[in-house]
Amino acid sequence: MRTALFTVFIALVPRVSSAEPKLNLAQVIEKAVAGPRVQMAEDDRDAASARVDEADAARYPRIKATAFATISPEIRCVDTPRLCLETQPKNFAFKFSGLYGSAQLDLTQPLYTFGKISHARSAARAGVSAQEALADEAAGDVAADAARAYWGLKLARELGGMLDDGIEEIEKAKVQFDEKPDTTIQDRQRVAVLLAEAKAQRAEATQGEAQALAGLRAVTSTPDADIDDAPLAAVDQPVPDARFVAAGAQWRPQAIAAKSGAAAGDELA
Numbered sequence: 001m002r003t004a005l006f007t008v009f010i011a012l013v014p015r016v017s018s019a020e021p022k023l024n025l026a027q028v029i030e031k032a033v034a035g036p037r038v039q040m041a042e043d044d045r046d047a048a049s050a051r052v053d054e055a056d057a058a059r060y061p062r063i064k065a066t067a068f069a070t071i072s073p074e075i076r077c078v079d080t081p082r083l084c085l086e087t088q089p090k091n092f093a094f095k096f097s098g099l100y101g102s103a104q105l106d107l108t109q110p111l112y113t114f115g116k117i118s119h120a121r122s123a124a125r126a127g128v129s130a131q132e133a134l135a136d137e138a139a140g141d142v143a144a145d146a147a148r149a150y151w152g153l154k155l156a157r158e159l160g161g162m163l164d165d166g167i168e169e170i171e172k173a174k175v176q177f178d179e180k181p182d183t184t185i186q187d188r189q190r191v192a193v194l195l196a197e198a199k200a201q202r203a204e205a206t207q208g209e210a211q212a213l214a215g216l217r218a219v220t221s222t223p224d225a226d227i228d229d230a231p232l233a234a235v236d237q238p239v240p241d242a243r244f245v246a247a248g249a250q251w252r253p254q255a256i257a258a259k260s261g262a263a264a265g266d267e268l269a
Helices: 002-012 025-033 036-057 116-179 185-220 242-251 253-268
Strands: 062-073 096-108
Touching: 025 116, 025 185, 036 116, 116 185, 116 253
Parallel strands: none
Antiparallel strands: 062 096
């Protein structure tokens, strides 16, 4: 009786779905940018910022203090005080008669380093610029991979749906051909070959969909991620002028990182 009541109670409890909601393009890119690859680049940028603080701190004075103290034992000379060849106690004993200590304070202030500190500071700031450019590059690459996975999965599913409709129409035509007595063997073979080709393309589309879904889940670091059911539509994007593209090449993250790295190397040299 208790088992039956427990089963009824379990059946009445509402089930909570643990599936992840379907993601649109913006959410896919957001999850991808928050992944470990971009985080690693941002950590490198933070490390470069810490080196800037370290280079700036070289201008300030440094203080070093050393101190120690200990108890002093009582040692007496047994022979004449001038020679003191024999002392007492001879062995260790818990007999102390005073305290001995010492303290030392060192203060160092750089006055002139022949430009070493200023060049180190410039090199550290150039290193920060390079790491920021590399972080931007990593974020851009991850966003491009996320968009490619999103549209690739959507395209694979769209092609799969189109092939399913085509296979259904071919199968209907095949049934109609089989019902007609005047259908030749060549026509039936053509329809059979067309159906086999459509099914082969459907299998390739299924494989492409699986690969695109695996790429999407890898780039978003979500094991059960999926995309929305929005229809596949063309995106209206104007083509940029070639002159602006050529002029903007110098502002690419790779170019900025290369220039900043060269500047840092020159400063350190």
